[in-house]
Amino acid sequence: MNYSMIFILFMLLSALPVKAQKNEFGKIRYEIQANAIVSHGEHSPFWFTSNKHGLSSLKNNSAYLSAGIYRDFDEKKGLTWAYGIELAGAWNHYSPFYVQQLYADIKYNCWELSIGSKERWSEGKHKTLSGGGLTFSPNARPIPQVRFGINEYTTASWLFNNWLQVKGHLSYGWQTDGNFQREHMSNAPLQSRYADKVLFHEKSAFIKIGKQDRFPFAVEMGLEMYAQFGGRVWEKRTGGDVIIHNLPHTFEEYLKAFVPMSGGSKSTEMDQTNVNGNVLGSWHLAFDYRKHGWKIKAYYEHYFEDHSGMLGFDYHYNRDGKKQMITYLPWRDFLIGVELAVPKNRIISTILYEFITSRDQSGPILQNPSGDMMGQAGGKDWYYTHSYYQSWQHWGMAMCNPHALSPLYNKEANMTMPYSRIQSHHIGFDGTPCETIHYRVMGSWTRHWGSYEDPLPTPLSQLSIMGEATFTPKRWKGWKFTGAIAYDHSRLIGNNFGATLSVCKSGWLSNK
Numbered sequence: 001m002n003y004s005m006i007f008i009l010f011m012l013l014s015a016l017p018v019k020a021q022k023n024e025f026g027k028i029r030y031e032i033q034a035n036a037i038v039s040h041g042e043h044s045p046f047w048f049t050s051n052k053h054g055l056s057s058l059k060n061n062s063a064y065l066s067a068g069i070y071r072d073f074d075e076k077k078g079l080t081w082a083y084g085i086e087l088a089g090a091w092n093h094y095s096p097f098y099v100q101q102l103y104a105d106i107k108y109n110c111w112e113l114s115i116g117s118k119e120r121w122s123e124g125k126h127k128t129l130s131g132g133g134l135t136f137s138p139n140a141r142p143i144p145q146v147r148f149g150i151n152e153y154t155t156a157s158w159l160f161n162n163w164l165q166v167k168g169h170l171s172y173g174w175q176t177d178g179n180f181q182r183e184h185m186s187n188a189p190l191q192s193r194y195a196d197k198v199l200f201h202e203k204s205a206f207i208k209i210g211k212q213d214r215f216p217f218a219v220e221m222g223l224e225m226y227a228q229f230g231g232r233v234w235e236k237r238t239g240g241d242v243i244i245h246n247l248p249h250t251f252e253e254y255l256k257a258f259v260p261m262s263g264g265s266k267s268t269e270m271d272q273t274n275v276n277g278n279v280l281g282s283w284h285l286a287f288d289y290r291k292h293g294w295k296i297k298a299y300y301e302h303y304f305e306d307h308s309g310m311l312g313f314d315y316h317y318n319r320d321g322k323k324q325m326i327t328y329l330p331w332r333d334f335l336i337g338v339e340l341a342v343p344k345n346r347i348i349s350t351i352l353y354e355f356i357t358s359r360d361q362s363g364p365i366l367q368n369p370s371g372d373m374m375g376q377a378g379g380k381d382w383y384y385t386h387s388y389y390q391s392w393q394h395w396g397m398a399m400c401n402p403h404a405l406s407p408l409y410n411k412e413a414n415m416t417m418p419y420s421r422i423q424s425h426h427i428g429f430d431g432t433p434c435e436t437i438h439y440r441v442m443g444s445w446t447r448h449w450g451s452y453e454d455p456l457p458t459p460l461s462q463l464s465i466m467g468e469a470t471f472t473p474k475r476w477k478g479w480k481f482t483g484a485i486a487y488d489h490s491r492l493i494g495n496n497f498g499a500t501l502s503v504c505k506s507g508w509l510s511n512k
Contacts, residue, residue, distance in 0.1 A: 031506040036063040042494025045486035047466035050402035054141030062092040110154040117144040129352045129428030134303035135282040140397040145173025168205040177395045188413040198231035201257040216291040227257040229277030278386040293343025301335040332360040351429040380452040383420040390415035421449040439469045462490035478507040
């Protein structure tokens, strides 16, 4: 029934007349897309499954059909609203049916309230060429949430003569993959863990200094933080799965997710000793130059999971009970990138390079050289992995940069991310050789060391490349055809090769 309904909707909407798409804010648009992948190897190719907002499958030979209806903001009005719904039926995916997007937004001037599940992108990264941010990327399915804030840079006119712009947001939501985790873990080894009814929190604050209509150079800096909290932690045991932690989700926990603090009396001993839930985030810094159509943007992102990673130092108590500051080698794990946009060049419009290193993770161990510390003081972090929530994932796909490898790649059915110590080089470029054809090429080379808890005997490398072309015929208004080929060479995820074809029909419905 799910496939039939979407197919009928596709046929009906594709027959509708397409209106001009200029200044159509506030009208209702539709988009229908059919996608099929044919592949050979251990998995579907890496770039066919990564950064697809979770609407993808690692399995060979898969397909989906999606249908969406959307209303965008009317930017001419101070008070405006928008909504969207996208449904998908899938074959050889981890679920046969997806409610991919379902949201309602309201906006007044710069302030925006969004309720529901909506696809979003990494902060400050190119949407189609970047590998994604260290903390958040479009790799996993959207999380339903209530989100409020300023989503686009807005001039603070009362500060620095309009040279300062700000944006930021605050949200709370919940993960929807509890049943998926339970089914995925059905054949997992004993004592393996998974979680359901997990709550989600995110917040960000960014500033931009510059007035690029008068001066070509601008600086951006900011912070984004996330948390998983509440929920139930299950463990595989001989007699059946049992709940080992029923984590609190009172109003107090919501406050402690907003301002990371240790757990209360109802929290577990680990949360009382550390901070409540799984807290992580990243610092951002970017330099942006734009003039005569040229754009050069250099950006830096530093990931952290604790106080030492966030600030480069931490406090511990020695044998005498005295508080002592321990300084870490700060910020040795990072992402750096450069994006260049070339004006009036059809062959190459944008080219991007990114480098990631996460090998340090506060070092293998950190002790005071004088020997007066009580055992280990720090180090041996395991990025993106948590004792209760297992990993920073949703529906088996990592919510961070996909080069860290999602839990679905694990050979055993578990939800951890054991390959987070990496170094990765990533490049992407695109162009529009003629009016009806657009292309993009992405390639990455990644070296994996495993984790400090479970290191690989020898580092393993992964090469993943993809070439894609999109044809938009002039005569067939609203139609778009996309074809791509991709290849992986890896001892970790296998040698994979595949091709994909996507057909998309979009247009405008009556706004009466």
